[in-house]
Amino acid sequence: MSDAVAPSARTTLRRGTNRAVYERDRVLEILDAGMIAHVGVQTPDGPLVLPMAYGRDDEKLYLHGAAANHLLGTGQGHEICATVTLIDGLVMARTPFHNSMNYRSVVVRGLATKIEDPDEKLRTLKLITDHVVANWDEGRDVSEIDNRKTLVLEIPLAEASAKVRDGDPIDEEEDMAGPWWSGIIPIETRFLEPYPAADFTGTNEMPAQYGALAGKTPDERVL
Numbered sequence: 001m002s003d004a005v006a007p008s009a010r011t012t013l014r015r016g017t018n019r020a021v022y023e024r025d026r027v028l029e030i031l032d033a034g035m036i037a038h039v040g041v042q043t044p045d046g047p048l049v050l051p052m053a054y055g056r057d058d059e060k061l062y063l064h065g066a067a068a069n070h071l072l073g074t075g076q077g078h079e080i081c082a083t084v085t086l087i088d089g090l091v092m093a094r095t096p097f098h099n100s101m102n103y104r105s106v107v108v109r110g111l112a113t114k115i116e117d118p119d120e121k122l123r124t125l126k127l128i129t130d131h132v133v134a135n136w137d138e139g140r141d142v143s144e145i146d147n148r149k150t151l152v153l154e155i156p157l158a159e160a161s162a163k164v165r166d167g168d169p170i171d172e173e174e175d176m177a178g179p180w181w182s183g184i185i186p187i188e189t190r191f192l193e194p195y196p197a198a199d200f201t202g203t204n205e206m207p208a209q210y211g212a213l214a215g216k217t218p219d220e221r222v223l
């Protein structure tokens with residue numbers, strides 16, 4: 001696999017080009033740290049963007065939902081767009097005009113194709129399920145009926161771009177000596193200690209990998 005994704009015309013950043021990241025490893029790193037993709041499709045009643053879980057392998061991004069899922073059903077066979085965003089801080093400038101956010105985001109654009117092969121569907125459902133924490137092998141096996149009730153779409157990772165903002169506010173030269181506070185308000189998401197469901201009566205111990213998440217950030221879980 002190459003170290004850089006060759007940006008296509010439509011995944012080349014036109015604005016904020018200094019924040020563009022096309023190294024494939026960085027793109028995959030952001031996808032791995034993220035937990036939610038905002039998936040956009042064109043529907044007959046207008047554009048629709050919904051948050052969804054996702055999984056990936058080296059070549060493709062995978063999305064799943066109920067067989068009757070409106071967004072995925074409409075998107076299959078069409079170009080769709082999935083965006084993953086991590087927010088690292090609020091950037092407070094000397095004027096609200098220059099406020100910003102520190103972030104890492106990935107945009108994937110491509111043709112969404114329905115996965116028909118049942119074995120491939122199971123493989124990709126495992127990727128989606130295990131993306132945040134390994135869980136596929138823990139619960140009751142997924143049945144044939146569960147499999148049939150689920151729609152999985154794949155999108156090639158061939159056209160993906162990342163944009164990363166880091167660091168201080170960028171203010172106007174003439175505002176720099178002013179009295180206004182400027183700086184960063186960091187933002188961090190952390191997993192907490194898991195607890196059993198109120199109606200849990202099972203006998204299995206909690207899988208160790210769930211407890212191992214406690215205290216970690218989403219980035220740290222994939223390190």
Ligand SMILES: Cc1cc2nc3c(=O)[nH]c(=O)nc-3n(C[C@H](O)[C@H](O)[C@H](O)COP(=O)(O)OP(=O)(O)OC[C@H]3O[C@@H](n4cnc5c(N)ncnc54)[C@H](O)[C@@H]3O)c2cc1C
Pocket residue numbers: 010011012013014015016085087101103104105106107160161162163
């Ligand atoms: C948390 C967050 C908050 C933001 N808030 C604002 C805001 O309030 N206003 C605002 O104008 N912009 C905001 N941005 C930046 C925004 O995502 C766009 O990058 C920017 O608006 C330029 O848009 P454009 O249509 O001119 O992009 P263009 O540069 O024309 O986009 C061309 C291509 O570059 C890629 N690209 C563009 N943006 C991104 C991205 N963020 N991540 C990965 N690939 C990208 C895509 O492949 C896209 O097809 C924010 C970004 C993040 C992550």
